[in-house]
């Protein structure tokens with residue numbers, strides 16, 4: 001249906017599962033594809049007129065949609081355009097594919113995004129949870145985020161410090177959740193810069209080399225590691241029908257981490273000299289690998305629960321084995337959370353955004 005007086009095309013009762021990487025979820029009451037900033041404004045007016053809620057959809061790679069779907073308007077952001085300046089600043093519209101942008105930056109020999117190669121989704125989705133991989137996070141190179149502020153009805157520019165990036169978090173998925181629609185992101189990259197090799201598995205790949213690897217070589221190494229864990233979307237790999245990591249790695253202070261270790265020892269899950277792997281991520285803050293906790297709590301890769309399962313290649317990814325319902329994914333999620341809580345006395349928090357529950 002076309003909205004009178006606007007160029008907006010609205011579809012009704014649209015199945016949402018095909019718009020997501022995990023392939024789960026019911027229909028949207030309304031769906032529109034916003035290809036211009038004007039479309040975004042028009043779609044918000046459309047929803048306001050009908051008093052229906054709005055969900056902003058990017059690439060659908062970090063969401064779990066309920067079986068009953070979404071009872072309002074889904075605005076799929078398809079804004080396009082990329083501009084690169086000579087000083088390493090690159091601006092991309094929110095609907096651009098993140099990995100296409102990364103490849104383009106690598107072709108221009110710009111360092112800063114190579115470790116994020118292979119992460120699915122859009123440029124606009126990247127700041128939401130401050131996507132990260134192999135020791136790097138998008139927030140380290142994001143210099144500006146242009147947004148539409150649904151509270152003041154104005155377009156604003158937020159600097160990196162306004163976004164308050166943290167581990168899998170920003171203002172966009174915490175205190176200001178759903179307030180802003182991201183229109184454009186500016187990255188400040190390093191022309192001819194040295195790639196980061198912060199992650200052990202990545203460092204090992206280049207350990208025998210005397211020269212520093214290029215950004216392109218680091219991208220290829222990252223993609224190889226990710227493919228081995230089904231962390232790159234592929235039609236040929238059913239283990240990639242997921243939302244990526246389903247759980248965040250718990251971030252604890254040293255006392256809390258010690259208590260988790262003591263719980264594991266009491267249950268005979270750690271030998272006396274053995275430690276739970278810990279990654280220091282800031283003063284007094286340590287990240288414990290959720291995949292390790294899940295496996296030690298007794299779940300193996302490939303564990304099935306109806307049509308949902310743990311990926312055969314990564315204990316942190318829950319997959320749709322074919323025709324899974326959101327209920328089945330949630331049942332598996334809860335089973336894992338309960339067993340990890342009983343075993344380690346710690347809560348695993350889910351990473352994806354739950355829509356329509």
Ligand SMILES: Cc1cc2nc3c(=O)[nH]c(=O)nc-3n(C[C@H](O)[C@H](O)[C@H](O)COP(=O)(O)OP(=O)(O)OC[C@H]3O[C@@H](n4cnc5c(N)ncnc54)[C@H](O)[C@@H]3O)c2cc1C
Nearest residue numbers: 056058059060061062121122124125131132133182243244
């Ligand atoms: C195989 C696989 C591997 C993955 N690996 C990683 C990884 O290594 N690291 C990592 O951090 N993540 C990873 N992810 C998760 C996911 O790719 C990222 O979170 C991605 O940034 C989500 O972007 P999206 O465009 O798909 O967002 P969506 O899934 O469409 O939406 C996610 C959230 O962002 C909001 N949103 C999206 N676009 C906008 C916008 N323009 N304005 C306002 N809000 C918006 C949505 O409303 C929703 O709340 C992986 C996922 C998969 C399937």
